[in-house]
Amino acid sequence: MAPTTRAMRARAAASADRLPPDALFHTLVRLPARDLCRLRAVCRSWRALTSDPLFVRAHAAAHRGPLLVAKFRDDPTGVYVLDLAGNVLKRITGAADAGLHVLCARLDLACLATDWNRCRVLNPATGAVQILPQGPAPEHRHRVNLATPYTFFALGLVAATGEYKVFRMFNRLEQVFEVLTVSRSSNTGQSQSCWRAMPKPSFFIQAFTGVLVDAVIYFLISRSYLHVSHTDARARPDYIMSFDLEREEWRRGLTGPVGGEIIASGEGVLSDNYRLDLAELKGSLVLVYKRLQQLTFVMELWFLNDFENGLWEKEYTIQIQHQLVVTAANTFLNYLKTVLVLDDGRLVIYDARAGHLVIGDPRSSYFAPVMETARPLDSLGIYTGSLLSLQ
Template structure:
């Protein structure tokens, strides 16, 4: 069966467990709920051939308990859980986003077992695209000390929402850069919190220690953080970059292995005192963190836990916006030629410092704009898709307002697809490359105190 030509597939999924919904007025709740146990579900999967996106519609049909029981008995005599072979069913489910898959676990026990299996989560993670994390901007003097974080897909649809207590992100908060299967924020107490979107847990990391300088004190240091992964061991590590606030500026760094027995340890000095982590000037490629410093780039090797001594020259002027990104395991520098045009430079050889400008991309205003003039534009490349398209986070100002959205751009055909407009009071925070079907952080974070 060719799945792309499939227009509609209906899968008989058996009876649903009781959902305990609110009973209608004038009915006895217990009897009404018992009648709902006779429901069975047909799951209809629809494909739009234009974009190969899947829409999921769950159609609930009420039947008498006897009829549902007969359907269940008939299903138990078959070898498959539905009208489709198991391998075809798995292939279909792997194409769905994580949010509807989590809901489909309630269809029946066999589906729950399938969708909770580790191999299914691994296969789903390999097929699905990364997600975008946004945080809600709040004034620091608000009585509410919690922070809302939204996780969205490329269409701008909400996939998961988390709330972190004792944490408010604003312009004075320390930035924590991450591009892996976790999220990090700094709380009001200046302690790092690791967020696991798959489970919703928030874990406290040990207090940062600037080695040979004593405990971290926010009054004397300005600290940013970046999360990376050791290419040889697969360990997840957090790099703290502390800049001393004094007339004689110095920068000190410490590193921590998540789940490791040791604490913060010294990791040398960066080649520039201006190094800091930010979502727009930091990128992680093959075990190395890159930081843009004016017209140069500093590199930190997670495998060796050392800074590379030499800065990489960046062949771009500094008059306009420049960002760093990782596309297809390659370091990429983007340069804004204008409010509607950007260049993408790829680092072909990091040792010989050879750059190649591979794309000049024209970015028209948002499709809903009534004006071709943009007062201010940000095009931040985030990741590349398997078919060569590139996902951008876009912020554009036009007609007296600012819109934020995701844009998937094809550099060969110059076609693009815009997602829904995001909330204006939310700010781009990080890229999440994990799966919401299972947690990959349980063992790493089990030794830390969980706050949620």
């Protein structure tokens, strides 16, 4: 228990140095971060220990509870670090404005961007912000559609080099692709890095389906290829293209597990009664197959086990029966995003239209709000940094 009176804190400080360093380290590393932040006031030696990068890394490895980096709709300039109970652990000012949204990532940095080509990278621990240049790579300077661009961004970490890279796609009359390496400098301000032109994939892709897993960004191909008259056998609704951030090149295509079922259903591949999404869960690429069956909303989560052999495994099937499924079909099909799988197997799902997180057990199909707050979220990502670094 943490010292609660001045006398108790004095005794703890006096006895702190009598504990063997290893014993103190292993004792404190077991405590929750919020308690440790209070215990830093006990004495200088405890503060030095719990602020040491080695201790911070060990504590993060021992306490893997997920944190969120998010924006609320009622606060256009604030970026928050939250726990799953909705407790605000840190509010960062000056990093955002009304047009910037937190991109869905799983890193110790956050990426905030707009559809109209503004992007910045935020370090939640320090508050440092890098504003990325809006101008295109030299090879793309004279492209017509870049004057009024619709853009997609993704931030990834290349584990082999420790570099953070941002992927950008211009998505107007044609699709144009670029990559920028984020400066390792912690200073706030305009990034000095330049965008580099990247090749195109063999298909047009759906930008809003982009998801990053281990420095590879995956996309479903554009629905424009899905007309029955198209002769390419790869043109299935679950066909996936991927870009390798480390190699800075497109990989070969990947066939998903449900395209044959959709084609055989008789409703047509352009039917409004199903949607496909991509997600990153438990370190794997996941194909999310959502569909309406009369008054039942069905969501299947297919995990990619082997890219080279195209092997998928269905790990979750969720069924919700309710009249709201019919009256609010677009909410269920378009706006529900699976963001986390907890250690006990429960799922955390983000309802982007309502701005709420729900958590539930797929075995019972029972879902309830995660956060005990009425403040709707604007956008969110997963923060993998340490709470100790935030203080």
